[in-house]
Structures are given as structure tokens and as C-alpha cells.
Amino acid sequence: MRWGEIIRRLVLIPPTLFGVCIIVFILLRVVPGDPIAMMIPPGASPADIERLRAFYGLDQSIPQQFITWFGQALTGNFGRSISLHQNVFELVLARLPATLELSLLATLIAVALGVTVALTGVYVRGRRAEWAIDGGIGVFLAIPDFLWALILLLLFGVLIPLLPISGRIDPQLDVSFQTNFYLIESLATGRLDVAVALLQHMILPAVALALPFAALVARLLKASLAEAEDQDYAQIARARGFSRRAILLREVFPNALIPTVALGGVQITLLLGGTVLVERIFSYEGIGNMAIDAVINRDFPLIQGLILTFAVLFIALNLAVDLLVRLLDPRLRHG
Amino acid sequence: MGLSTLSRRTVLQLAGAAALPLTSGGLARSAQAAAPGTLTIAYNVNLPSFDPTIGLSAVNPTIQSIYQAIFDPYIAQAPDLSFKPGLLTKWGWNADRTKVTMELRKGATWHDGSPVTPEDIVWSLQRAADPKSGNPIQFVWSKVANYRIDGNTITGDVVEFEPAFFKWMAFLTGYVLPKAYFEKVGAEGFEKAPIGSGPYKVDAFERNAFLRLKAHPGYWGGKPAFDTVVFKFVTDPTSRVAEIESGGSDVTFEIPYEEFDRLKAKPGLAGQTKPVSDIAMIFITDIAPMLDRNVRLAANHAIDKKAIVDRLLKGYGVPISTLEAPGYAAFDPSIKVAYDPELAKSLLAKSGYSPDKPVKFTIQTTRGFKPKDYEMIQAIVGMWRKVGIDANIEVYEIAQHFELRGRHALAPAAFYNWGNAIGDPSTSTGFAMFGPSPHCAWKGKDTIERIGPLWGEKDEAKRIAGYKAVDKYIAEEGEVIPLFQYVQPIIHKKGLKVVSQANGMILPQLITSA
Numbered sequence: 001m002r003w004g005e006i007i008r009r010l011v012l013i014p015p016t017l018f019g020v021c022i023i024v025f026i027l028l029r030v031v032p033g034d035p036i037a038m039m040i041p042p043g044a045s046p047a048d049i050e051r052l053r054a055f056y057g058l059d060q061s062i063p064q065q066f067i068t069w070f071g072q073a074l075t076g077n078f079g080r081s082i083s084l085h086q087n088v089f090e091l092v093l094a095r096l097p098a099t100l101e102l103s104l105l106a107t108l109i110a111v112a113l114g115v116t117v118a119l120t121g122v123y124v125r126g127r128r129a130e131w132a133i134d135g136g137i138g139v140f141l142a143i144p145d146f147l148w149a150l151i152l153l154l155l156f157g158v159l160i161p162l163l164p165i166s167g168r169i170d171p172q173l174d175v176s177f178q179t180n181f182y183l184i185e186s187l188a189t190g191r192l193d194v195a196v197a198l199l200q201h202m203i204l205p206a207v208a209l210a211l212p213f214a215a216l217v218a219r220l221l222k223a224s225l226a227e228a229e230d231q232d233y234a235q236i237a238r239a240r241g242f243s244r245r246a247i248l249l250r251e252v253f254p255n256a257l258i259p260t261v262a263l264g265g266v267q268i269t270l271l272l273g274g275t276v277l278v279e280r281i282f283s284y285e286g287i288g289n290m291a292i293d294a295v296i297n298r299d300f301p302l303i304q305g306l307i308l309t310f311a312v313l314f315i316a317l318n319l320a321v322d323l324l325v326r327l328l329d330p331r332l333r334h335g
Numbered sequence: 336m337g338l339s340t341l342s343r344r345t346v347l348q349l350a351g352a353a354a355l356p357l358t359s360g361g362l363a364r365s366a367q368a369a370a371p372g373t374l375t376i377a378y379n380v381n382l383p384s385f386d387p388t389i390g391l392s393a394v395n396p397t398i399q400s401i402y403q404a405i406f407d408p409y410i411a412q413a414p415d416l417s418f419k420p421g422l423l424t425k426w427g428w429n430a431d432r433t434k435v436t437m438e439l440r441k442g443a444t445w446h447d448g449s450p451v452t453p454e455d456i457v458w459s460l461q462r463a464a465d466p467k468s469g470n471p472i473q474f475v476w477s478k479v480a481n482y483r484i485d486g487n488t489i490t491g492d493v494v495e496f497e498p499a500f501f502k503w504m505a506f507l508t509g510y511v512l513p514k515a516y517f518e519k520v521g522a523e524g525f526e527k528a529p530i531g532s533g534p535y536k537v538d539a540f541e542r543n544a545f546l547r548l549k550a551h552p553g554y555w556g557g558k559p560a561f562d563t564v565v566f567k568f569v570t571d572p573t574s575r576v577a578e579i580e581s582g583g584s585d586v587t588f589e590i591p592y593e594e595f596d597r598l599k600a601k602p603g604l605a606g607q608t609k610p611v612s613d614i615a616m617i618f619i620t621d622i623a624p625m626l627d628r629n630v631r632l633a634a635n636h637a638i639d640k641k642a643i644v645d646r647l648l649k650g651y652g653v654p655i656s657t658l659e660a661p662g663y664a665a666f667d668p669s670i671k672v673a674y675d676p677e678l679a680k681s682l683l684a685k686s687g688y689s690p691d692k693p694v695k696f697t698i699q700t701t702r703g704f705k706p707k708d709y710e711m712i713q714a715i716v717g718m719w720r721k722v723g724i725d726a727n728i729e730v731y732e733i734a735q736h737f738e739l740r741g742r743h744a745l746a747p748a749a750f751y752n753w754g755n756a757i758g759d760p761s762t763s764t765g766f767a768m769f770g771p772s773p774h775c776a777w778k779g780k781d782t783i784e785r786i787g788p789l790w791g792e793k794d795e796a797k798r799i800a801g802y803k804a805v806d807k808y809i810a811e812e813g814e815v816i817p818l819f820q821y822v823q824p825i826i827h828k829k830g831l832k833v834v835s836q837a838n839g840m841i842l843p844q845l846i847t848s849a
Contacts, residue, residue, distance in 0.1 A: 049741070049773060051466055083383045083392060086526060095542070153577050161581045166574060171545040171565040172373065283569045285543035293381055293543070293570075298734050 006323070013315055020311045021073070021304070025066050028300050056082055058300075069304070078308070079301035083293070088305035092287060096309065097180035098168055099275050099286030105183075105202055106209035106271055113210065114217025114264075119248065121218065122225040137222075140215035146277035149208035153281060156204060164201050166283040173197060205282040213264075213271045220264050224256035231255075258329045265321030269314045372562035374831075374843055377569040377584035381543050385529035386522070387510040388462060389469045394507050396613075396754045400840040401566055404548060406531035407443070407511055409456070409504035416612060416662055416758040416837045418502065422451060422511050422532065426504070432496050432793045435479055439487045444553040445513045446536035453489050457482040458514035460491075472508045475500065496791045498798055502757040534559045534844040543568055548843070560847040579604065579826050586827040588841055591706060592649040595824035604826055609835035610653050611823045613754045614660050615705065616767075617698070617715075617816035618745060618776035624694050625747045629682040630724070631813030634748070635672050637679040637722045638715055644819055647707045647714060651822040657806040658753065658763045660820040662837055665760035665802040670810050672817075679722040693725035698748040699739075702730045705752050711818070712750055741773045749776065752821070756838035760802035761790065768809060777814045 053059045057068065069079060078088035121133040143151075157165030164170065169182065175194050179185050183202070186194040228234065229252050237247045275288035283289070287306055294302040378401070383392040387402040411421035425438035443451040462468055464476035478500060481492040503509050511532065517525050529537055534556060535548035546566040550559055567584055569575045576594045578584040580601070590598075599606025617634075624630050640654035656672040659665045680689070688694045698716065702709040709730065716726045729746060731739075739745045755763040769786045770778035785805045792798035809815055825841065827833050834845040 052469065052471070081383075085384045085386065085389070086523070091542075150573065153574065157583075158577045158580045161583075165577055165581060165583060166377075166567055166569050167544045168541065169544075171375070171539070171541075171547050171567065172563075174539075281571055281574055283544065283567065283571070283574060285541055289543050293383070296734070297383075 006319075009319055009322070016315060017308065017311055021070060021308065022066070024304055024307045025069065026062065028298075028303060029062050029065070069301070073308075078305040081294075081299055081302040083297040083299045084302065088301050091290070091302065092305050092309050094180055095285060095287045095290050097182070098284065099272075099279070099288055101181060101183045102202055102206055102209070102279070102284065102286060103268075103272055103275060105199075105206040106213070107268060109206055110210035110213040110217055110271070113214035114221060117214070117218040118221035118225060119253070121222040122229060122248065123244070125226065125229075133218075133222075137215045137218050140211050141219065143212065145209050145212050145271075145274035146281060148211050149205065149278045149281040152204045152208050163204055165204065168198065168201050168285050170197055170201070201282075201284070205278050205284050208278050208281075209271050209274050212274075213267060216267055217260065217264050221256060221260040224259050225252055228252040228256045254328075258325060261321065261328060262325045265324065266318060268317050268321070272310070272313060272317070373565060374561040374563070374586070374846055375565045375567060375584045376841060376843060377575045377578040377587035378566045378841075379570060379572070379575065379587075379589040381568045381570060382540075382546055382566070385526050385537070386512075388459070388508045388512065394471045396507070396756060396839065399507070399756070399838075400842060401546065402510060403533065403840060404535045404564065404843055405529065405533045405537060407451075407533050408506075408509045409437070409459075409511060410501060410509070412505040412756075412836075412838060414834055414836045416756075418505055421505070422456070423504070426501050428493070433493050435491045435493060435500070437489045437491075439489065440555060441487060443532050443555040445516065445532050446530040446551055447513075447516065448553065449513070449515065451511065451513075451532050453484040453487060455511055455514045456489055457484060459511045462512070463508055470508055472503065475503045476508075496793055498790075498792060498795065499757065499759040499761050502759050506757045535564055538563070556844070559844040561843060564843040579828075582828075585831060586825065586833060586841065586846065588823060588825045590824060590826065592651050592824060595651075595826060596649060598826045603829055605829045605831075606824060606826050607833065607835055608651055608822045608824050609837065610661065610820045611839035612660065612662065612756050612758055612837055613752055613821045613839060614655060614658065614763075615652075615708075615711070615750070615752050615818040615821065616658065617818065618740070618749045618751055618767075619813070619815055620743075620745045620747050620749070620776040621778050622747055624696055627686050627694075628812060629686040630688070630694050633679040633682040633688075633722060634719065634724060635679075635810075635813045635816050636675045636682070637718050637724065638816065638818070639674045639718060640819055641674070643711055643714055647710055648819075648822075651824065653820040653822065655817045655820055657810055658767055658815065658817050659760060659802070659806055660755075663755065663758040663760065663763065665764070665799050665806065667803045667806060670803075670807050672810050672813075676718070676722050683723040688723045690721065690723045693720070693723045695725045695727070696748060697729050697746040698726045698750065699729045699731055699736065699746045700750040701733050701736065704733050705821075708750060740776060743776070743778065745776050748816075754839070756840075758837075760799065760806075764802055764806055764809070765789070768805070768815060779814065781812070782809065782814065 050059065057065060060068070072079060076089060080086065081088055081091055084091060117133060117137065121130055124130050124133070153165050156162045169175070177185050183195060183198045186198060225248065229248065234247055234252055237251055238244065275286055276291055279286045279288035280292050287309060291306045294306060380395070380397045382398060382401055387393055387406055392398055407422045409421055409423050410426065411419050413419050420440065422440050422443055423437050424440045426436070428435055437456065439451065439453050439456055445451060460476055460479070460482065463470050464473060464480070466473055466477070470476070475497055478493065478495040478497040479491040480494050483490050513530055516530055520528065534551055534554045536551045537546070538549040539547040545568060548564040550562050552558070567578065569578050572590050575587045576590050576598065579587045579598065595606055598604050619625050619631055644650060644652035644654055653661065657667065657670050659667065683689065683694065686694070698712060700708055700712040712728055716728060719726050726748065736749065736751065753763060753767060765786055766772050766774055768777055768782045769775055770783040782805065785808060789798055789801045789805070792801060823835065823839055825833055825835060830849050832847045832849045834842070836842065
């Protein structure tokens with residue numbers, strides 16, 4: 001990926017986000033579900049309803065509402081949440097680190113697990129164990145993240161109560177944080193006891209998010225490894241007496257990584273999307289959980305802010321993956 | 336040590352060492368009781384806002400348990416829906432209902448130690464009445480104005496007589512907030528650090544995760560049994576079941592009835608149920624074919640409510656014939672709408688309908704919003720089919736129901752649940768069946784003429800009798816289909832005594848050790 005292409009991608013970000021804004025804004029106002037209808041009490045008069053509608057700016061035409069909202073959004077003001085009475089930008093910023101930390105942990109687990117399974121799968125190629133590994137990958141790919149969440153909740157929360165099943169931190173712990181990146185901050189400040197407590201709450205939702213992605217990484221990488229292992233350079237190295245393990249790890253693996261990152265990296269956005277249901281099941285206070293409440297309450301400003309946040313994250317992730325592929329592949333660096 | 340020199344044994348040893356701290360806490364946790372003096376409640380909704388007076392959260396009945404732990408309502412409510420002194424020890428109207436008088440309790444303090452004053456009462460009432468505040472119940476509070484203070488006594492002028500004015504003081508948005516503190520920190524500051532005069536004060540809050548409260552030492556009602564209360568926000572019912580079963584929480588509620596039956600039989604857990612002031616009903620909209628009285632009455636008489644309660648709700652429900660459930664001020668046990676499928680058939684026959692030539696219409700329902708809502712409607716549609724009604728089920732979200740109802744665009748029949756925590760007929764029959772109300776589906780002139788005069792009726796006995804008469808008329812005309820009163824299942828650890836409230840609230844200040 002050349003630098004010119006990177007610049008082109010960056011230039012396309014604002015119109016992409018603008019398109020997302022328009023689509024979401026219009027869809028929210030077109031689909032059934034009026035936040036004012038949900039909040040008006042039974043005895044409200046038409047004047048009360050109109051007053052509430054004007055209070056939240058919903059009495060204007062849709063284009064006017066969009067112009068007002070977009071104009072404010074350009075200055076970083078995404079409006080005030082109807083249900084939470086707080087600035088949308090601040091609300092999202094407060095909860096985003098929780099989702100980012102969870103997604104990061106899930107990605108690390110997925111990559112570690114996926115790589116291990118793929119390497120093992122290729123190592124036992126042609127043997128019966130490979131069938132078991134391929135079968136396992138298929139099963140793990142077929143089960144969606146929210147179902148894994150329920151399975152893990154039952155297994156390790158209820159049947160064998162090893163880990164906590166709700167929240168981000170034990171409510172009885174008296175700790176304070178300077179940032180909302182609780183895990184990173186506790187690791188950086190050497191509060192390992194707090195980090196362990198946080199990880200205990202994160203591990204089940206992170207594993208639930210990680211498992212389908214790990215299966216995808218394993219499948220893609222195993223196929224790449226198998227293909228790369230059959231290449232001439234690997235065969236020659238084998239003929240020269242290098243061990244299979246050494247060839248796999250030192251020669252084949254770096255080459256197999258490139259297509260895996262290219263194809264699998266885009267799927268990280270699915271992991272991020274999975275946070276919505278998984279956070280809900282584990283009552284984990286990230287933006288995914290917040291998004292569900294926002295939709296239930298038809299909190300238009302908050303829904304818009306959250307969708308825009310997800311859109312920015314998806315765009316950033318895709319760009320990061322493309323840059324990583326460029327970094328890994330010398331043909332792209334020097335092409 | 337390079338990757339290639341790592342042996343399998345070494346890798347497994349390292350992985351095990353890394354996993355040990357993660358699970359060691361858990362193994363200890365399962366054997367460990369909660370910190371002494373701490374009560375943990377797995378709660379079914381999040382707390383969007385600490386302001387109990389304005390915005391969407393203020394009119395959410397499910398959040399009121401949390402508000403009542405932190406803030407005091409003007410008037411308190413006993414478990415049986417009757418009213419008792421709260422911050423106000425006396426209240427009432429003068430003889431001709433043109434003035435109100437209230438007496439503030441002496442010795443009540445805010446969580447910061449400052450005293451609760453009559454100025455706080457007046458300010459809270461005026462704020463709630465302010466049309467610019469965004470308070471959805473502003474229309475009630477604005478009916479009294481011109482407050483005056485004389486010592487601990489507050490008087491006000493009645494702008495428009497509201498018979499349920501003092502009942503609302505125990506209900507939605509009826510809370511006293513600290514004037515001086517609120518004005519000092521502002522609305523946003525109050526959200527970050529709220530204070531009330533209730534039995535508990537806010538200690539820590541993680542949005543969408545938990546709320547930790549500590550007992551307020553200066554509480555006028557005495558020290559609660561538990562020093563610390565944690566509301567864990569666990570919105571998924573499956574997760575709430577897991578929470579109580581794993582020992583992560585001490586109390587939970589709003590779980591499926593099948594799970595309630597299973598959990599209460601488990602060692603270490605106990606369960607209790609109580610009918611609450613929430614009913615299931617089917618709105619009838621005044622459009623064809625519901626304009627035909629025979630069709631409406633047939634739809635009423637064809638439903639075997641007892642069978643639905645027994646078989647679908649495991650017996651957890653109380654069949655009702657009017658919108659006034661037992662315990663409500665205008666409940667009349669003599670009004671009965673019997674299950675009589677033969678009567679239903681004969682009524683339909685008068686209008687030319689039969690099982691072979693059924694009357695057709697749509698019934699709308701939510702799915703999963705209330706326990707067994709969709710399954711219940713399926714059962715009712717089956718009962719209707721046998722008498723000559725062919726109903727088509729349309730599933731929608733609750734948000735869509737509110738919007739359609741507001742626009743008077745509901746289907747001929749629509750399932751809904753109606754809460755009425757103060758048990759006053761104006762907030763059930765009144766709002767649900769009075770045409771001009773945006774929440775009414777039956778806009779018939781007959782009910783408008785009957786309910787209209789009752790809004791401002793100053794003679795309470797006459798007002799209640801009037802509503803009973805309206806309910807009787809509505810039942811005779813079949814203009815709504817009341818189904819049953821909900822029963823709230825509560826699961827808790829053995830060793831706790833939980834006081835069930837008819838208004839459905841779970842009040843931690845009333846939970847003690849058994």
C-alpha cells in the first residue's frame with residue numbers, strides 16, 4: 001500500500017463519516033419509536049407533548065434537526081442525551097476505554113489462541129489430530145460470541161463459580177482511577193492487585209469475544225501455513241536438514257502471516273460489533289452495553305454519538321490493518 | 336530463549352502460572368461471604384440519571400427503588416399501598432379544596448449534614464411544576480402554586496383541584512431535593528455528586544455497572560440493617576439468574592417464573608411472591624370491528640384468564656375484570672366478566688359471525704417485554720378462534736406501541752401492561768380510558784362524559800363511587816380487556832427478610848437479616 005493510497009484513504013474519512021451521519025440520522029427519525037411518546041405521562045395534554053418536543057429539539061423538520069446537530073457536532077458537541085441528561089461526547093468518552101480494553105484483551109487472546117492452534121494444526125498435518133483440530137475450528141467458528149458468553153457465564157459463573165460474571169470491577173473494592181483505562185492505568189502504576197481484580201472481570205467476556213475470532217485466525221493462518229510450507233524455499237530448507245519446527249517458525253510463519261492479517265484483520269470489526277451483546281450479558285459497562293439502552297430509550301443524540309464512534313473505530317481499525325500489512329510485506333514497502 | 340527453544344512443558348508451566356492469580360480470587364470468592372453489613376441486589380435496569388424529577392428516568396417506575404433509597408418522597412408509602420408520613424408528617428386540603436397545607440418533619444438532614452428546610456420542600460415543588468424543566472409530570476405539580484412558609488408549615492393555593500395531588504407525592508417525580516446544594520453545584524454537579532435525605536447516600540457509581548450506597552447516619556427513620564448496599568445493574572434476566580445462583584448477589588427479582596420455581600427450591604435460597612400494582616390488559620381501539628359491542632364483549636368473555644395464569648404464568652397472577660386491581664382505591668370485587676365461551680359465540684352470532692365465518696382483526700403485542708407476553712396473546716388468539724374471532728398477531732417493540740398509542744393508531748386490539756403505584760383510579764381507569772389522554776385507545780364520547788367530571792371531583796367518596804360506576808359501565812360495554820394483576824417473584828439468600836411492596840419496589844432499607 002503506497003503512501004499516496006494512505007493519503008487517499010485519510011481524505012475519504014470525512015465524507016464517509018458524513019454519509020454515516022446522514023443515514024443514521026434519517027433512519028432514526030423514520031423508524032417507529034418516538035422518545036417523547038415513551039416519556040409522556042398518561043395525563044399529558046397536547047401542549048405538554050409539544051413543549052417536551054420543543055425542549056429536545058424534535059419539533060423541527062428533519063433537515064433542520066440535522067443541520068443543527070451536524071453544526072454542533074463539528075465543534076465537538078454531539079448534543080445532550082435525552083435519557084441520561086449529560087453531554088453525549090463525555091458519556092461516550094467515559095465508556096469507550098472499557099470497550100477498547102476489552103476488545104484489545106479479546107484480540108490478544110484470539111491471536112495467541114489462533115496462532116497456537118494454527119501452528120499445531122499444520123504441525124500435525126496428515127494425521128488424525130488434524131481432523132480434530134479442523135473440526136474444533138469449525139465448531140468454534142459456528143458458535144457466535146453472544147452464545148459463548150452465555151456458555152461461559154453458565155460454566156464458570158454458576159456451575160463452577162470461578163470468576164465474577166458481572167461488571168468491570170468488584171463494587172466492594174475502594175479504588176480510584178485518573179483515567180478510564182482502568183486496566184492499563186493499574187498496570188502502569190504497578191497496582192497489580194487491582195489489575196488482577198479487573199482481569200478477573202474481563203476474562204469471561206474477553207474469551208467469549210475472542211473464541212470465534214480465534215477460530216477464524218486459526219483457519220486462515222493454518223491454510224496459509226500449509227500453502228507456504230509447500231513452497232520451494234521451505235522444501236529446500238527441509239532438504240538442507242533444518243528441523244520442521246524451525247522452518248515453520250522462522251521461515252514459513254512470517255510469510256503466512258501476511259494474508260492472515262490482510263483477511264482476518266478486517267474481521268476485527270466483527271469482534272468490536274460483538275461487544276454490544278457480550279457487554280450486555282456480562283453487565284460490562286462499555287459503549288456496547290450503552291448502545292442497547294440508547295436504542296431501547298430511543299435516545300437519538302446518544303445513538304448517533306455511539307454509531308459515529310463505532311464508525312470511526314471501524315475506519316481506524318481497517319486503516320491500521322492495511323498499514324500493518326504494508327509493514328509486514330516487503331513487496332508493498334518497496335513496491 | 337528463542338521461540339523455537341521453548342519446550343511444550345515450559346509453555347504449559349508458564350500458562351498455568353499466569354492463570355493462577357486470575358482464578359485464585361474466584362476460588363476464594365465462591366467460598367467467601369460478602370463483606371459483613373453489605374447487601375448486594377442484582378437489579379434489572381440501569382440508572383440513567385440521579386435526578387428523580389426530570390427526564391425519561393424520572394417516570395420509569397422500575398428505577399424508583401433506587402431513588403427511594405437515596406431521596407425521600409414527600410409522603411411515604413406502606414407495603415400495602417397506603418400512605419404514611421415521610422418528610423411531610425401532615426398534609427391536606429382546606430374545607431373547600433382551595434388551599435393545601437403541609438407540615439415538614441423536624442430533624443431530617445441531608446447527606447451533607449445540613450437540615451432539610453421548608454424552603455427545600457417549596458423549591459422542589461416549584462421546580463417540578465416548572466414547564467421549562469422537562470418534568471413529564473409537571474402537569475400535576477403545576478396545579479398548586481403561591482407557596483408560603485410559616486415555621487415548619489407550608490401552604491399553597493390550588494390553581495386546579497387535583498384529587499390525587501398528595502398521592503403523587505409518594506410516586507413519580509415526588510421527591511425532595513436540596514435547594515442550596517443543587518443551586519451551588521448545578522444540575523451537572525448534582526449528577527456527579529448527588530445528595531438526598533434518604534436512608535442511604537451515594538458512595539460510588541459506575542454507570543451501567545453498579546451503585547454503592549452507604550447508610551446515612553443522620554437518617555430520620557433510623558439506621559437500616561445493612562451499612563452498605565450495592566445495586567449491581569444486571570439487565571439480562573439470564574444473567575440475573577446466574578448472579579443469584581453463583582452467590583454474586585443476595586437478592587434479585589424480575590426473573591422468569593420457571594427459574595423462580597427452580598431457584599427457590601435450591602439450598603441457601605428462598606423465594607417470595609406478591610401481587611403488585613401492575614396489570615396486563617388489552618387495549619381496544621375504537622375502530623372497526625371493535626365498534627360492534629357484540630365483538631368487544633365476545634372477545635372479553637372468550638378469554639379463560641385463570642387458565643392463562645395457571646398454565647403460562649405458573650399460577651403467578653391474579654385474574655381481574657376491571658383496570659382496578661385488588662388493593663386499588665376503586666377496586667370493586669362485584670364487577671365480574673365471566674369466562675363464558677358459549678355467551679361469546681351467541682354474541683358473535685347476533686352480528687353474523689361464527690367459527691366458520693369469523694370476525695377478523697389484528698392484535699398487537701410485544702415479545703419478551705413482559706413475562707410470556709407473546710405466548711399469552713397466542714393462547715388468547717387460540718381461545719378466540721374457537722368462538723369465531725380470527726385475530727392476526729403483529730409483534731412490535733414497546734417504543735412503537737407508545738408512538739402508535741400517542742397517534743391513536745393502534746390496531747383494534749393491543750396488549751400492554753399498566754402500572755399504578757399509587758392505586759388511584761385516576762391513574763389507571765382515568766388515564767387509560769379518557770379520550771383526550773394521549774395514552775387512551777378508546778376515544779368514545781361515552782367514557783369521556785363519564786370520566787370527565789371525576790377529574791376535579793372534590794368529594795372523595797363520590798369520586799371513588801364515580802370511578803366504580805365507570806368501571807362497571809366499561810365492563811358492560813367491553814371497551815377494554817383487563818387480564819390479570821402481575822405477581823412479582825423475588826429470590827434472595829436464606830437468612831434475609833425481604834419486605835415485598837405492592838408497588839413493586841425493592842427497598843434495601845427494609846431488608847433485614849432473618
